[in-house]
Amino acid sequence: MPELRQDPLSGRWVIIATGRAKRPEAFAPAARPAPSPEHDATCCFCPGQEATTPPEVLAYRAPGAAPDSPGWQVRVVPNKFAAFDGATDRQPAMLQGLEQRRPAFGAAEVIVGTPRHDRTLALASDAELAQMIHAHQERYRELAARPGVAYVMLFRNQGAWAGASQRHPHSQIMALPVVPAAVATELDRAAAHHGMHGSCLMCQVIARERAHGARVLADDGRFVLFTPYASRTPFELMIAPIGHQADLGHLSPEDEAGLGRQLGLAMRMLDRALGDPPHNFYLHAAPCGADDAGRWSESYHWHLSILPRLTTPAAFELGSGILINITVPEAAAAFLREYRTEPV
């Protein structure tokens, strides 16, 4: 019988549709997609085409090397096609009766974490991953400290089916004037839990996952990787720090290395099991606005969600807000574990 499961963090209900369930191996692709070339002379993120992007705001390159030229390992540039304008003033909402609008100011940047066009996260070394995480954290801290910024959102798309417009591996970071609704819902639930139980909801979820074990894919004592209880999609994954951390601003070098390792592990399992599937990931952390400083430090706990895009939400999901997952999360975890070749 199908069952409805509720995600403890968001309150979201998901139908785990066992009646129409696909066995996890049914998602294994007939053939892997053709690999990208190592370098693409038409790609705006490949070395040699630095002039096609706005000037870099951060780069890791040999000391003394010229900016906006080849030789970098990580490069961060403003997003030319930003949905948000770069204006820095917080402007009041313009109220016009039923038509509420406000300028969409903020900042949007692209983090190109590798000069290689073909270097997906699944192929990156642990050292490359740690360096990439460090760049994410550097930009996160800088944007979070800007006046008027309420929230900094980190996310990544890979594959056209997952909405990526550029094939070269990259992440994105956006500074927003508002706390997004999806985060606000989790903040409210976490605060309510903390008020009632005096503990962090995510800490409890993590303790439950580690004790239960059926959905855990890796646990190194610092980070845990698992398929969430109410996974929205087949093979949804979550990575969270085991020790309580509200936001991304306080990662130690060991945290950066540990997060990089778990991210690489997750991506290699998806890559081997499902043939480099299109996917999205995003990070949910406590807001950074001055109004919110410290407000969520005890109740909220950051986590990274990875969503392979193997199915298509249709009218039922769009109209109801209830998602249908055709794979049981425990079975997805068991399947992926078969593709974990590294010790953890």
Add this chain to the structure above:
Amino acid sequence: MPELRQDPLSGRWVIIATGRAKRPEAFAPAARPAPSPEHDATCCFCPGQEATTPPEVLAYRAPGAAPDSPGWQVRVVPNKFAAFDGATDRQPAMLQGLEQRRPAFGAAEVIVGTPRHDRTLALASDAELAQMIHAHQERYRELAARPGVAYVMLFRNQGAWAGASQRHPHSQIMALPVVPAAVATELDRAAAHHGMHGSCLMCQVIARERAHGARVLADDGRFVLFTPYASRTPFELMIAPIGHQADLGHLSPEDEAGLGRQLGLAMRMLDRALGDPPHNFYLHAAPCGADDAGRWSESYHWHLSILPRLTTPAAFELGSGILINITVPEAAAAFLREYRTEPV
């Protein structure tokens, strides 16, 4: 400059990304998809294959003709691949600490509104559309009256990209044990508006759209068809009755004909302008459960949302709950109006 717009019904914020805006004509397809054949002997919804579905629960056919055999104009069958089981008892949620679950019981049916495999809504006659709407209402009333049913959801997917697993045109109807979150949010906002202003929020939205006019595509005095102020996708459309109606249980024959006409008009505009795009539609109406009888009759007002699937939500949208629409709704309306050839 891009702007954030808030949908008055749901409270959802949408970024209207004028900076990366596509002109509406950029969505016009290079070539139309190949048309379907009139009949497909491998299709479970085509006449002659009635035995491949569960027995029909409703059909419009010549008097005296045998059930589950050819000759029907509309045929409704249980969904073989239902996400919801057919059990009729309302069972309590099973509480297990962080793992909240409940059986996903309910009913799911497929409304095959035409015997012709190639007869999309854009190609259907007004008489066929009215008959199809009548069948939808008949099933809606029957399912809404069942014990334990809190909500009846009507929806439709066309095209593989929009999640349709069958090419033969069809709608779906589901009876749910809970009011879906997306509807509950709108109910709360509508009730708050009614409490504060003594009027229906949707009635006000409709009055504003009709007076403003820039987003209206058709208005026959009974139904209005428009691109919503905070459209989520390029060419999102909404159809609503101008007179206040809380749910779908009270359509007169004139309403059925009028709704069918506007739906056909909407689909023909999309078809001509955008080459039969993949799309979803769903209907939001007041809940039908015994606990809710009459509770929403003054504050809630049903409406049909049509969402062409021309863009792909990516990690930013999934993680933030904020959608990005790369076409301005007023421009989308102006573009579609050029493809309206019928008098309205």
